[in-house]
């Protein structure tokens with residue numbers, strides 16, 4: 013049974029064209045790009061080409077692109093570098109809904125590094141309050157780190173305004189842009205952030221490669237020290253095939269932004285509307301106004317997310333859940349809690365994240381099977397709405 | 408994704424005995440929507456105390472649904488007392504095992520059964536629900552935790568969380584869980600010695616107060632951990648008169664306790680020339 017894969021915010025399929033471009037560099041062209049000989053040099057040139065492709069997607073210069081292993085590394089590097097370059101500043105600002113790649117670093121810095129952090133909240137629709145950001149900035153604020161779009165709800169933050177507010181006060185800005193590449197256009201010539209992190213495997217490149225934009229002139233403190241690779245900013249022999257794959261994936265992604273925002277968006281909308289129409293007591297988490305074109309996060313009251321996922325798995329449908337039971341934790345996702353999604357809904361939340369590899373038939377299958385799954389689970393559940401009655405507890 | 412056995416999957420996809428029993432004579436309810444899992448168990452018990460029918464409704468993950476289904480299968484046809492002998496371990500074993508993080512689902516099954524039996528017998532609550540709430544996030548009492556430790560031979564705080572959910576939220580109760588674990592394992596809590604600022608040259612009243620504080624807050628709780636106790640009878644000048652109680656009173660080494668522990672500590676904390684004497 014072919015999988016109906018709708019978990020692209022977790023990871024994506026490597027595009028066959030990306031794989032084709034990478035393959036020779038596993039076998040015939042395996043030279044070390046740092047070597048002096050022609051054999052390595054040709055690999056080095058290919059890496060330069062990849063850097064140019066990434067820079068073109070970002071709207072920056074190739075020298076501002078730093079290849080690394082993943083989005084997490086990019087986030088960690090940016091945050092630590094920003095703080096290390098301004099030792100006199102001890103405060104940083106982030107949001108309550110960041111990915112753990114940011115949240116856990118900030119918490120660690122608070123606990124062990126003697127830093128103070130402000131966590132910006134979000135409203136019920138998952139939106140930031142820019143006034144809260146304005147008020148939070150202090151003379152000793154070293155960094156504002158706000159994600160570009162949320163991985164769970166798909167809500168896109170007004171990163172242009174966030175960056176402008178911070179820059180007006182001379183504060184460095186980092187954004188985790190892992191979810192937006194290829195989905196939301198941005199241009200670093202006009203978007204005044206200092207650091208921006210992306211990850212290859214979210215954009216149809218392989219796992220284990222990422223890129224960090226570091227604006228020219230921004231003081232930088234390397235996270236990895238060793239050889240002179242990446243101009244001494246990230247030591248370690250390059251993941252050449254990964255980098256080549258990321259370059260190609262960026263090129264394809266740029267050409268596909270229109271498709272993401274028309275075809276993929278339309279499939280997502282059909283899925284969302286269809287589910288809301290077919291299943292009572294369901295709701296979308298996060299604003300529908302400013303959202304990634306591929307993501308919908310829907311909560312089904314009275315049922316539990318893991319149970320839904322497992323039943324969908326029987327039909328080969330892959331999605332993910334913000335329910336507690338899918339993780340080792342016993343509380344539902346920090347993002348849904350930050351939005352104030354009631355527990356009764358939060359436990360039964362499912363995230364569908366589509367890609368250009370999805371088809372209308374995939375959407376049909378989910379629309380066909382999921383409402384039946386929900387009603388089966390609701391039959392088992394002791395909590396249910398009796399006809400005509402208002403929904404039970406929404407604590 | 409969790410590694411589930413085929414049996415768990417089977418009982419999740421095709422659960423047995425789902426639904427309500429209209430004329431049930433026992434209903435047990437545990438868990439809540441906020442906690443993320445809940446189970447309502449219906450029993451039909453005949454005049455010979457035999458469970459002739461059992462059904463359930465569960466809100467929760469695959470393990471919760473499978474555990475409920477397994478429980479109803481296991482207890483149908485048993486007498487109430489036989490059913491009560493089914494442990495949460497038995498439920499997990501019936502399913503070929505559960506991931507350790509999901510053991511609380513089997514505990515929920517056991518608790519629902521006890522709640523239903525209490526309901527059948529007209530008792531207000533199942534015994535485990537008594538006690539003081541230790542974990543506020545999940546409303547877990549000290550009694551539930553003590554029981555989970557004893558019945559499942561738990562040896563770490565993480566295991567307590569796996570089996571009861573206590574400690575799985577804000578984490579505020581983790582210290583208390585560690586204390587309960589230490590208590591259950593018969594280990595002594597490490598009592599922090601009180602920090603006493605000794606005034607130079609004590610008056611009788613000051614000495615009395617200080618001795619009494621050290622005995623009440625430090626020495627007595629420590630002896631209690633071994634089933635004994637101590638009581639201050641009087642302080643006459645430098646003589647501290649005490650009575651040993653409980654296990655200490657009959658203990659062969661009580662004189663040792665008195666000199667090596669009580670007197671030594673009081674000398675350190677109050678005055679170096681105090682003498683502790685036992686009055687019988």
Ligand code: FES
Nearest residue numbers: 542543544576577
């Ligand atoms: S009080 Fe126990 S986890 Fe919060």
